[in-house]
Amino acid sequence: MSAQQPYSFFHSVEQSFDKAAKFTKWDPGILEQIKACNAVYQIRFPIKRDDGSIEVIEAYRVQHSQHKSPCKGGIRFSDEVNQDEVMALASLMTYKCAIVNVPFGGAKGGLKINPRSYSTYELEKITRRYTSELVKKNFIGPGIDVPAPDYGTGEREMAWIVDTYQSLKPGEIDSAGCVTGKPVSLGGVRGRKEATGLGVFYGIREVCNMHEVMHGMGLPVGVEGKTIVVQGLGNVGYHTAKFFREHGSKVIALAEYEGAIYSADGLNEEEVFQHRKKTGSILNFPGATNLAKNTDALELECDILIPAALENVINAENAPRIKAKIIGEAANGPCTPEADEIFTKKRILCVPDMYLNAGGVTVSYFEWLKNLSHVRYGRLEKRFTENLNTHILAQIEGLTGKQVSDQERAFIKHGPDEVDLVYSGLEETMSAATREIMDIWHSNPEIPDMRTAAYVSAINKVATIYAELGIFP
Numbered sequence: 231m232s233a234q235q236p237y238s239f240f241h242s243v244e245q246s247f248d249k250a251a252k253f254t255k256w257d258p259g260i261l262e263q264i265k266a267c268n269a270v271y272q273i274r275f276p277i278k279r280d281d282g283s284i285e286v287i288e289a290y291r292v293q294h295s296q297h298k299s300p301c302k303g304g305i306r307f308s309d310e311v312n313q314d315e316v317m318a319l320a321s322l323m324t325y326k327c328a329i330v331n332v333p334f335g336g337a338k339g340g341l342k343i344n345p346r347s348y349s350t351y352e353l354e355k356i357t358r359r360y361t362s363e364l365v366k367k368n369f370i371g372p373g374i375d376v377p378a379p380d381y382g383t384g385e386r387e388m389a390w391i392v393d394t395y396q397s398l399k400p401g402e403i404d405s406a407g408c409v410t411g412k413p414v415s416l417g418g419v420r421g422r423k424e425a426t427g428l429g430v431f432y433g434i435r436e437v438c439n440m441h442e443v444m445h446g447m448g449l450p451v452g453v454e455g456k457t458i459v460v461q462g463l464g465n466v467g468y469h470t471a472k473f474f475r476e477h478g479s480k481v482i483a484l485a486e487y488e489g490a491i492y493s494a495d496g497l498n499e500e501e502v503f504q505h506r507k508k509t510g511s512i513l514n515f516p517g518a519t520n521l522a523k524n525t526d527a528l529e530l531e532c533d534i535l536i537p538a539a540l541e542n543v544i545n546a547e548n549a550p551r552i553k554a555k556i557i558g559e560a561a562n563g564p565c566t567p568e569a570d571e572i573f574t575k576k577r578i579l580c581v582p583d584m585y586l587n588a589g590g591v592t593v594s595y596f597e598w599l600k601n602l603s604h605v606r607y608g609r610l611e612k613r614f615t616e617n618l619n620t621h622i623l624a625q626i627e628g629l630t631g632k633q634v635s636d637q638e639r640a641f642i643k644h645g646p647d648e649v650d651l652v653y654s655g656l657e658e659t660m661s662a663a664t665r666e667i668m669d670i671w672h673s674n675p676e677i678p679d680m681r682t683a684a685y686v687s688a689i690n691k692v693a694t695i696y697a698e699l700g701i702f703p
């Protein structure tokens with residue numbers, strides 16, 4: 231790309247892809263097909279605003295790959311949305327799903343609106359109209375393309391989408407699976423809200439449990455006692471901080487857009503959240519020190535830095551001052567390619583967004599499966615498991631003549647609820663993906679970083695499907 235051309239997010243994804251493709255042996259035609267966006271649907275439709283004026287809405291749905299069906303990806307409401315961004319995010323979804331073995335192709339949707347500038351009624355009209363445009367062109371459906379929440383959208387919008395879809399497709403038995411991230415009462419799954427933060431925790435914990443990786447960095451094994459800095463106390467940052475604290479790590483600093491706070495003794499994210507709700511700011515939290523600038527938090531001495539707010543926050547300018555040993559990319563694209571180069575030289579381990587924040591799509595997959603099976607997770611086996619465990623325990627106690635404590639008894643007897651199964655499925659997914667990527671990285675000393683290894687993993691999985699389909703005879 232020449233210096234004159236504007237920055238293209240899609241092009242930068244292609245660059246990362248090409249960097250990794252060198253470490254694979256696939257036919258260039260197959261690689262070309264994987265990179266391409268299969269279908270780009272550009273939509274314009276009018277809505278009548280509350281003041282009676284007519285506004286034309288610019289919207290997109292991009293299906294990057296159908297090597298697996300349906301394809302899947304969130305819908306973003308942001309005034310930054312453009313075709314290039316949606317194409318880039320759709321391709322990242324293909325790679326993300328492949329890495330965590332979620333059997334979907336990649337897609338993404340975007341509406342160029344700032345949701346804060348519209349009334350709830352206007353947003354409902356926009357969301358429903360967008361959904362009906364997708365239905366018209368066969369761009370949505372449980373076996374075709376399944377949207378989800380993304381920046382600027384949440385359960386409410388997903389509820390409007392499923393309701394619109396069902397009214398246009400009466401009698402379609404699996405229609406609840408046309409979108410994920412729904413409220414539980416409309417077919418959503420328990421554990422979806424915290425899924426991304428929990429996935430970030432599971433992914434980093436797996437890295438911290440790798441003896442050779444930790445020894446190589448001069449760190450003790452495990453997350454216990456590790457110092458953590460989190461940028462962004464939104465959905466992902468809040469839950470990431472919560473799971474690290476609950477597992478014995480110390481969250482020494484939190485940053486929000488208005489400032490950052492530090493406490494060597496550790497911060498409790500819920501207390502900070504409540505303080506921010508009450509005072510309107512993260513600053514002046516009792517017992518903590520205010521930092522001069524919110525970005526100062528990124529440069530603190532710590533074991534693990536978690537950017538969970540925005541893209542491009544760690545770049546060529548500040549990367550040389552980063553002192554963290556590990557960076558866990560909870561946000562999408564927080565570190566620039568220039569920062570990556572600096573980390574490689576400084577031997578800072580950057581755990582890439584592409585798989586680390588895949589907890590949301592993984593649990594969306596579980597929601598979709600629940601919708602297709604029409605049964606809540608745990609409904610069939612919970613009581614059976616409890617009866618079996620009670621019986622086994624009684625046998626052991628009878629044979630040994632010893633009794634377990636009440637607490638242990640409750641734990642052993644417990645049959646799985648929906649949330650237990652969702653958490654355990656997510657834990658297995660994130661741990662397995664981490665090990666797969668590390669194995670690829672360590673099997674080839676030429677692969678410069680974990681991000682490139684993650685791309686290699688994605689390319690190999692998608693290319694295998696294309697090759698086996700024999701689409702290039």
Ligand code: NAD
Nearest residue numbers: 426462463464465466485486487538539560561562587590
């Ligand atoms: P969110 O809006 O809930 O939270 C983001 C937080 O970052 C907000 O509290 C905001 O005030 C804060 N923030 C904004 N600018 C900041 C700054 N300069 N310094 C510090 N804090 C700042 O969003 P989220 O859902 O938590 O998403 C965060 C990131 O994670 C995004 O990059 C998103 O694309 C990515 N992500 C989210 C999910 C998900 O399931 N929510 C899944 C995958 C990736």
